Amino acid sequence: MKKEQVVNCQFSVWYPIFKNHTIKSLILPLPPNVIDYLLDDGTLVWSDDESTATVTAPEFPEFNAKVLEAINALDGHVFPKLNWSSPRDANWIALNSSLQCCSLSEVFLLFKSSDFITRDLTQPFIHCNDDSPDPAIQYELVLRKWSELIPGGEFRCFVKENKLIAISQRDYTQYYSHISSQEDIICQAILKFFREHIQYKFLDEDFVLDVYQDSQGRVWLIDLNPFGKVTDSLLFTWEELTSGNSLTANQADNAQQERPEFRYTTSEVTVQPSPCLSYRIPRDFVDLSTGEDPYKLIDFLKLKKGQQEDEETEEEV
Numbered sequence: 001m002k003k004e005q006v007v008n009c010q011f012s013v014w015y016p017i018f019k020n021h022t023i024k025s026l027i028l029p030l031p032p033n034v035i036d037y038l039l040d041d042g043t044l045v046w047s048d049d050e051s052t053a054t055v056t057a058p059e060f061p062e063f064n065a066k067v068l069e070a071i072n073a074l075d076g077h078v079f080p081k082l083n084w085s086s087p088r089d090a091n092w093i094a095l096n097s098s099l100q101c102c103s104l105s106e107v108f109l110l111f112k113s114s115d116f117i118t119r120d121l122t123q124p125f126i127h128c129n130d131d132s133p134d135p136a137i138q139y140e141l142v143l144r145k146w147s148e149l150i151p152g153g154e155f156r157c158f159v160k161e162n163k164l165i166a167i168s169q170r171d172y173t174q175y176y177s178h179i180s181s182q183e184d185i186i187c188q189a190i191l192k193f194f195r196e197h198i199q200y201k202f203l204d205e206d207f208v209l210d211v212y213q214d215s216q217g218r219v220w221l222i223d224l225n226p227f228g229k230v231t232d233s234l235l236f237t238w239e240e241l242t243s244g245n246s247l248t249a250n251q252a253d254n255a256q257q258e259r260p261e262f263r264y265t266t267s268e269v270t271v272q273p274s275p276c277l278s279y280r281i282p283r284d285f286v287d288l289s290t291g292e293d294p295y296k297l298i299d300f301l302k303l304k305k306g307q308q309e310d311e312e313t314e315e316e317v
């Protein structure tokens with residue numbers, strides 16, 4: 001994968017091209033001091049008074065005003081992203097366990113807890129294999145109008161040399177009966193959408209397209225991603241997608257009809273744990289951080305106090 005492919009997949013590059021086929025969004029340049037704040041993990045400060053903890057967070061009044069204005073223009077609830085990624089590995093930290101935000105502080109909490117956001121900021125070209133110097137990146141906060149997407153309607157499409165070669169169910173950890181019963185209809189609708197609105201219109205000929213089919217059957221563009229390892233290949237492997245070999249046993253059939261290979265989870269037996277599970281912290285810490293279980297918090301503080309007292313007596317001895 002080339003650095004240029006990654007540059008081309010930035011939100012502010014593809015959004016103007018496909019604006020009419022995706023969720024309404026606003027893009028705000030990220031001021032340098034906000035980037036520094038996002039990368040700084042030393043903002044939690046314990047006060048002198050041992051019983052209270054205070055958090056000092058810098059304020060960004062001008063940026064905050066712009067963000068609030070944008071959120072209002074998008075009807076008050078947004079889904080936040082940086083140039084490429086959303087903080088989808090951090091939803092556990094939000095009070096509502098969702099990526100829905102109504103304020104800048106909610107966006108900050110998610111961004112600061114997300115490895116994917118840190119990767120965007122520090123290693124955007126991690127899987128690129130060209131030796132050229134890294135292109136300069138203008139970081140941006142993307143705010144997208146909040147839309148309740150049903151996971152069973154989401155699909156990831158792999159486009160190679162401007163051909164749609166493969167489609168995978170996006171939420172492959174679940175079995176959705178409507179996908180198996182409507183396999184052909186879904187595949188045809190996505191292919192039609194691709195041909196009419198996407199094919200030959202993007203800057204690259206290799207890319208990965210995320211789409212959503214709504215309850216009326218209409219297909220929408222959700223995101224564009226680089227064609228390479230940095231993007232999850234879901235029910236395919238990158239080896240399969242790049243080798244040029246057949247993706248399917250009945251390739252002759254598919255090739256004749258110019259049909260992409262369509263993969264989805266076929267039975268409940270294959271249901272797997274959520275892929276973001278490893279990013280979560282133990283339930284106890286979630287309860288503590290959200291105050292959902294106050295007794296647990298009291299226990300935790302007692303434990304800390306006891307520990308401190310033990311240490312003090314040890315020192316005295």
Ligand SMILES: Nc1ncnc2c1ncn2[C@@H]1O[C@H](COP(=O)(O)OP(=O)(O)OP(=O)(O)O)[C@@H](O)[C@H]1O
Pocket residue numbers: 023078079081084085086087088116144145146147148149151154170210222223225232
């Ligand atoms: N505007 C929105 N409102 C509500 N939920 C959304 C919105 N946009 C995306 N989502 C949900 O969040 C998920 C991740 O969104 P998106 O694909 O933009 O993130 P990403 O970080 O680029 O993901 P990936 O790393 O898989 O490419 C989507 O699969 C969808 O379920």
Ligand SMILES: [Mg+2]
Pocket residue numbers: 084085223224225
């Ligand atoms: Mg993406």
